[in-house]
Amino acid sequence: MKTRYGVLAFLAFAAAAQESKPSKPLVIAEQGSFFVGGETKALPPPPANAPGGRGNPFASGDVTVNQMYVQYQIPVNGNRHTPVVMVHGCCLSSKTWETTPDGRMGWNEYFVRKDRSVYLADQVSRARSGFDATTINAVKAGTVPPSQLPNVLMASHQIAWSIFRFGPTYGKAFPDEQFPVDAADELYKQMIPDLNSLLPNPNPTWTNMATLAVKLKGAILMGHSESGFFPEQSALINPAGVRGIISIEMPCETMLKKDQLATLAKIPTLVMFGDHLGDVQGFNNWPMSFDSCQTFVKQVNDAGGNAEMMSLPKMGIKGNSHMLMQDKNNLQLADLIIAWIDKNVDKKR
Amino acid sequence: MKTRYGVLAFLAFAAAAQESKPSKPLVIAEQGSFFVGGETKALPPPPANAPGGRGNPFASGDVTVNQMYVQYQIPVNGNRHTPVVMVHGCCLSSKTWETTPDGRMGWNEYFVRKDRSVYLADQVSRARSGFDATTINAVKAGTVPPSQLPNVLMASHQIAWSIFRFGPTYGKAFPDEQFPVDAADELYKQMIPDLNSLLPNPNPTWTNMATLAVKLKGAILMGHSESGFFPEQSALINPAGVRGIISIEMPCETMLKKDQLATLAKIPTLVMFGDHLGDVQGFNNWPMSFDSCQTFVKQVNDAGGNAEMMSLPKMGIKGNSHMLMQDKNNLQLADLIIAWIDKNVDKKR
Numbered sequence: 001m002k003t004r005y006g007v008l009a010f011l012a013f014a015a016a017a018q019e020s021k022p023s024k025p026l027v028i029a030e031q032g033s034f035f036v037g038g039e040t041k042a043l044p045p046p047p048a049n050a051p052g053g054r055g056n057p058f059a060s061g062d063v064t065v066n067q068m069y070v071q072y073q074i075p076v077n078g079n080r081h082t083p084v085v086m087v088h089g090c091c092l093s094s095k096t097w098e099t100t101p102d103g104r105m106g107w108n109e110y111f112v113r114k115d116r117s118v119y120l121a122d123q124v125s126r127a128r129s130g131f132d133a134t135t136i137n138a139v140k141a142g143t144v145p146p147s148q149l150p151n152v153l154m155a156s157h158q159i160a161w162s163i164f165r166f167g168p169t170y171g172k173a174f175p176d177e178q179f180p181v182d183a184a185d186e187l188y189k190q191m192i193p194d195l196n197s198l199l200p201n202p203n204p205t206w207t208n209m210a211t212l213a214v215k216l217k218g219a220i221l222m223g224h225s226e227s228g229f230f231p232e233q234s235a236l237i238n239p240a241g242v243r244g245i246i247s248i249e250m251p252c253e254t255m256l257k258k259d260q261l262a263t264l265a266k267i268p269t270l271v272m273f274g275d276h277l278g279d280v281q282g283f284n285n286w287p288m289s290f291d292s293c294q295t296f297v298k299q300v301n302d303a304g305g306n307a308e309m310m311s312l313p314k315m316g317i318k319g320n321s322h323m324l325m326q327d328k329n330n331l332q333l334a335d336l337i338i339a340w341i342d343k344n345v346d347k348k349r
Numbered sequence: 350m351k352t353r354y355g356v357l358a359f360l361a362f363a364a365a366a367q368e369s370k371p372s373k374p375l376v377i378a379e380q381g382s383f384f385v386g387g388e389t390k391a392l393p394p395p396p397a398n399a400p401g402g403r404g405n406p407f408a409s410g411d412v413t414v415n416q417m418y419v420q421y422q423i424p425v426n427g428n429r430h431t432p433v434v435m436v437h438g439c440c441l442s443s444k445t446w447e448t449t450p451d452g453r454m455g456w457n458e459y460f461v462r463k464d465r466s467v468y469l470a471d472q473v474s475r476a477r478s479g480f481d482a483t484t485i486n487a488v489k490a491g492t493v494p495p496s497q498l499p500n501v502l503m504a505s506h507q508i509a510w511s512i513f514r515f516g517p518t519y520g521k522a523f524p525d526e527q528f529p530v531d532a533a534d535e536l537y538k539q540m541i542p543d544l545n546s547l548l549p550n551p552n553p554t555w556t557n558m559a560t561l562a563v564k565l566k567g568a569i570l571m572g573h574s575e576s577g578f579f580p581e582q583s584a585l586i587n588p589a590g591v592r593g594i595i596s597i598e599m600p601c602e603t604m605l606k607k608d609q610l611a612t613l614a615k616i617p618t619l620v621m622f623g624d625h626l627g628d629v630q631g632f633n634n635w636p637m638s639f640d641s642c643q644t645f646v647k648q649v650n651d652a653g654g655n656a657e658m659m660s661l662p663k664m665g666i667k668g669n670s671h672m673l674m675q676d677k678n679n680l681q682l683a684d685l686i687i688a689w690i691d692k693n694v695d696k697k698r
Contacts, residue, residue: 025425028375031458032448035538043505061505067538069444076374093477095418099381109380128442128476130541133501136485140498149489152482156392156410189384189416192479 026113030074036215037124037208038067044134046141066200068208069128073108074117081346082243083117083216085209089225089250091155091194093127094120096224100326101186107325110334116341119212119219123227124204125195132198153194157184160191162283164322165276174276176319178327187323196226202237209234213241220244220345225322229253235267236260244345245269246337249322251289252296258303265305268344270337271297274320274327275313286322306344310336375462379423385564386473386557387416393483395490415549417557418477422457423466430695431592432466432565434558438574438599440504440543442476443469445573449675450535456674459683465690468561468568472576473553474544481547502543506533509540511632513671514625523625525668527676536672545575551586558583562590569593569694574671578602584616585609593694594618595686598671600638601645607652614654617693619686620646623669623676624662635671655693659685 040062070085071094086108088096097108097120111118125131138144155163158170166181167173173181196203209230213219218241221231228250235242236256245267252271256264271293277286293309300307312320312333320327327333389411419434420443435457437445446457446469460467474480487493504512507519515530516522522530545552558579562568567590570580577599584591585605594616601620605613620642626635642658649656661669661682669676676682 026377026380028377031375032452032455033444034448034452035535038538040506040537043503061507063503063505064534064537064540069442069538071447093418093479095382095477098420099383103381103383106381122477128444128471128541130442133503133542136498136501137503139488139495140500142495146488146491146495149485151489152485154392154412154482154486156412157389158410185413186384188389188413189387189418191413192477193482 026109027076028073028112029076029078031072033069033071035067035069035129036121036212037204038064041065041132041134044138044143063132063134065130065132066124066204067129068124068205068212069122070119070212072117072119073112075112075115077115078117081116082341082349083119083219084111084222084341085119085121085212085216085219086222087121087123087205087209087224087227087230089223089227090196091153091191093190093192094122095190096323097325100180100330101183101190102180103183105331107330107334110331111338114334114338116338117216119216121205121209121212123196124208125198127192131195135198150195151197153197155191155194157188160184160188162280163285165274165280165286166321168279168281174279174319176275177321178275178319178329179321179323180326180328187326194226202233203230206230206233207237210238210241213243214238216241218243220246220341222246222248223250224248224325225250232264232269235264239263239267242267243349244341247271247293248324249273249286249289250293251285252293254292254295254299256299261299261303261305264300264307265303267305268348269297269300269305269307270310270340270344271307272310272324272333272337273312274322274324275318276321308340308344310340375458376425377422377461378425378427380421382418382420384416384418384478385470385561386553387413390414390481390483393487393492412481412483414479414481415473415553416478417473417554417561418471419468419561421466421468422461424461424464426464427466430465431690431698432468432568433460433571433690434468434470434561434565434568435571436470436472436554436558436573436576436579438572438576439545440502440540442539442541443471444539445672446674449529449532449679450539451529451532454680456679456683459680460687463683463687465687466565468565470554470558470561472545473557474547476541480544484547499544500546502546504540504543506537509533509537511629512634514623514629514635515670517628517630523628523668525624526670527624527668527678528670528672529675529677536675543575551582552579555579555582556586559587559590562592563587565590567592569595569690571595571597572599573597573674574599581613581618584613588612588616591616592698593690596620596642597673598622598635598638599642600634601642603641603644603648605648610648610652610654613649614652616654617697618646618649618654618656619659619689619693620656621659621673621682621686622661623671623673624667625670657689657693659689
């Protein structure tokens with residue numbers, strides 16, 4: 001397997017290197033944005049002593065929550081391949097997949113240039129999907145105690161450097177680091193508050209991703225980190241539209257029931273991990289996550305499925321961070337994924 | 350003036366009607382996203398009894414705040430015209446300018462198809478720009494009282510119907526209403542919490558817009574509603590890059606000083622208002638806003654400037670809502686703006 005992927009990786013790198021600064025225009029058949037899901041919720045009544053009183057029109061009425069914003073581009077030859085839905089991780093938005101922190105092409109455009117329709121979804125409660133602020137306002141109004149505030153996750157620069165595996169300690173990069181660490185400040189600007197603690201169970205993003213796949217008459221769902229296992233969760237809610245699963249760098253669920261594994265076994269699944277999993281001081285989560293996914297992949301295959309673990313360093317591709325869609329070799333990695341899609345999803349349509 | 354614009358409006362409508370369902374591919378020379386501005390802030394120390402204690406790495410370190418996310422598309426002939434920066438209003442994101450609630454082309458793509466480079470900015474503290482959640486977390490931790498929570502604005506469906514002037518009372522549309530009210534539920538999904546109350550003064554969005562205009566070596570700044578006067582505020586901070594101002598439906602500042610008016614008088618300015626300003630029961634803000642902008646336009650012109658008020662109903666264009674970039678005649682209105690740009694900005698480059 002190492003040799004096979006070694007050659008593939010080299011060819012992919014040679015092809016990708018030519019495209020990171022595109023000279024050819026991008027030709028789009030259709031682009032736009034829309035929402036999936038969302039439900040109406042009545043604002044709670046304000047206290048009688050609220051500013052403007054109960055008659056303040058801003059303090060009553062209905063709002064929409066749990067909707068998911070989706071932005072898409074369909075290339076002219078988009079019907080040749082299965083659409084790809086990309087969902088970002090913790091403390092990030094769909095910006096994850098766009099221009100890299102150091103200004104190179106992101107996976108969203110690269111996949112479109114490879115004739116794939118791409119759908120970028122902001123997770124429910126994040127970015128353009130909005131979030132339910134009623135509890136924050138109720139605490140401010142004094143009708144609910146502060147302990148009920150959501151746990152809003154703000155990941156610091158220091159946390160990002162460690163968890164995203166830029167180097168062994170903050171400010172120091174691994175010698176072979178693939179993340180463009182000189183542009184780390186631009187990554188930090190992408191990191192925005194994560195309000196997932198507000199969400200009901202099941203996470204509406206899972207349901208909305210499944211609904212989107214049906215709406216698209218079949219789609220490949222791709223998740224990363226916090227959302228890495230969302231494609232599987234979506235398929236377990238409704239597999240009808242899910243043609244493929246791409247799970248990047250996350251803990252895997254290893255306690256699924258037999259019927260759940262049987263559902264997932266019908267969907268080609270790719271799991272991808274980068275390098276230096278155990279090399280960051282004080283963070284031992286990545287080796288555990290990798291092991292859980294090794295187990296999960298085996299469970300799916302034992303159930304008759306087609307799941308594959310791509311461990312990049314085992315394929316001879318060294319130095320990749322957790323943000324591998326932004327790493328210096330990001331288009332090489334995209335080519336590996338595209339080759340996997342062509343072989344395991346599109347050729348079997 | 351009515352006759353002149355009546356003919357122009359008719360021609361624009363005829364041209365625009367053909368484009369709302371494009372058959373020709375969109376050809377993009379370059380697209381991507383980046384951030385403007387942003388500053389590093391140390392997270393406040395957590396209380397000693399915080400979960401994980403003071404040693405919890407998620408509770409300390411530095412975060413980036415006040416950055417502005419910008420998404421852009423440059424058409425192949427984009428260098429023929431001045432780039433346009435579009436900034437959304439209250440409780441909304443850049444989704445404002447994209448596909449309309451009923452699925453038609455938005456101004457972002459239409460301007461690109463008219464050879465304009467378009468830059469969509471999410472306001473600081475909104476959507477993909479993120480927001481500073483440190484106060485919310487400090488209240489949850491008990492180190493700050495609930496009264497210090499930001500005032501998070503969630504505009505209800507009922508508020509939107511009234512303030513956006515879909516009809517005289519909630520659920521009832523004006524007979525000539527241009528907003529696609531059958532798709533109002535899709536608009537409500539765009540409405541997300543507004544945390545502008547968190548922002549310092551001057552609003553970092555103003556500064557970032559001015560910085561962006563310089564970075565682009567000249568740009569037209571367009572604002573709407575809450576952001577309607579942001580282009581003027583940006584130009585007052587730094588006019589160097591501001592080649593034109595388009596202000597849509599907002600209250601205008603009428604107490605500017607002589608030197609401020611002298612600055613704005615050097616920049617061609619267009620103000621646009623829709624219909625039914627005084628026709629919504631219980632909301633009298635729009636006639637006042639219109640009057641303030643009439644005064645502002647006169648002040649700029651008295652200072653030797655080139656400011657124009659386009660009152661759509663006075664031009665014979667009836668029924669436009671506050672969300673005129675989403676109204677059924679949105680591309681007709683875009684053509685009016687484009688014609689104004691060509692005459693007042695691009696022909697004078």
